[in-house]
Amino acid sequence: MSFWVDPYRFLLEWLRNLLIGWGLPADWAQVVLFFVGAFALGTAALLLVVFLIWLERKVVGRIQDRLGPNRVGPWGIFQTIADIGKIFTKEFITPVGVDWLLYNLAPVLSVGAVLMLWAVIPLTMTLYGVNLNVAVLYIIAVGELGEMAVILAGWGSNNKYAVLAAFRAVAQLISYEVPLIVTLLLPVMFAGSMGLNDIVQAQSVWFIFLAPVTALIFFIVSIAEVGRAPFDLVEAESELVSGFNIEYSGLKFGFFFVADFLHAFTIALLFATLFLGGWRGPGAIQYPVLGFVYLMIKTSVVYFIVILLRASLPRFRIDQMMNLNWKLLTPLSMTMLVLTALLDKLLPSSPLFVRIVGMVVMNVLVLLILNQILKLVENRRPRPVVAPVVRPVARPPQISSVQNGSGTSS
């Protein structure tokens, strides 16, 4: 086995042989390898954040007609490293009356919850933390740990704005978990397995072509789960003075910051894995290294859309956010689950083309019907009068008499 075909396996075998050569029993060598692998994966993911923060600042800067970071290094690429140096030297400020345990546990837990997601994602055909056959359930379970970090940070800070943010966080995250779980069922159903590597291997057709509406719902809901704009009510600066992490400073704030950016990238990675075929691509099975390149290209596209959304959409109000979830996304995701399951049984599976076209047609039909229903609902919605119907505008006398008559009757 050559190094360039599959460097991960190559290094793994080399390290295992080295450890056994040093006289370590085989199962102890396995344990050591587990720890080394976890350490390497976690470190790689955290180092990636250094780049992600720079990228996001640069892209958002360009969207807002600014230059973004441009002083440290070429294109300001070392800006984040300078920021890390600054944040490391900052003082830890612990406010009076905080719950010491919760206050310090929350940042660690928030980063840990994101890193734990990386354990099950197959980066190439052979490179994954563990090929868990209940990986989809695992993703949901680990997501709940992230929720707990937000709750603990809000409660432990001894600050009313932080607690308010924590209440919002719970309402938002637990509500959006319902459509998240329902949409996750579809890839599981298509692949016939809950393991992520099996799901990737089953995608000879990317699942986004079989279930475009569900993919869209998953995308929206996962942004809400991460708490990124336009769903960033957890850390709304304007009404909660930065929300659950208000009392954190220095490196502890940095933990939340890193978790936020890494989480956004991780959901892009998950989307690429579940709906865009993961590491699949020409030659990815013979040369697993290529699979990593394909996965990163797909993830970058999704991540770029996440950044674009963040830069272009205003924040939801809390009632709008709840309405969107309970009145639109949850019923829609359940409808799509039932319809897709039925159609999947009805359509002949042998000509792949027929199956794809059938699914796409069904999805487009659902979208059209949904559009009509939304129009009806929108027309019936009572609109509060915030301004007089007739605006005071200077008009010529003969026309204004006609228009005033119609204006008062309405």
Place this chain on the structure above:
Amino acid sequence: MSGTQFIFLVTAGVTLAAAVMTVSARKMMHAALWLVLALTGVAVLFALLRSSFFAVVQVLVYIGAIAILIIFSVMLTRRVVQEQRPRVNRLWWVAALLALMLFTGLVATLASWNGLYPTGQAVAGHPEDIGALGLALVDPAGFVIPFEVASLLLLAALVGAVFIALERKGGMQ
């Protein structure tokens, strides 16, 4: 001692210590967190037994649902629920003595029982056959009736919760 045994011992120690801390912590919130740690320890034990389904369900149900519910109900109480008095009363040594005697008696009785020691004979089948579990839940010869009855119970609870919430809203109007 193999690597797995070492991890098992560490996990078991942490789980037991967390369980003790759950009942002895002064703050309600801390007790809830120690409970989370103890339940996580149990999940790790499941994972060590190569039963990742149970490990994940343990995290999902006990930590994701129940622990968050407990933490949330503690948060909704008006003050920090905190006990200032000593955690044991003056008869603690009697309780400890009784517990020790019961434990010794149980160990002595069980030590003479043959069923305590595994006789070989592992359970047939792959421990991780979720497909079999899923089929058993919807199989008429399996557990379809308990499964459906449980769903009905949950549905009734859901309807009841909605009803209570709606009635209060109507009363205010």
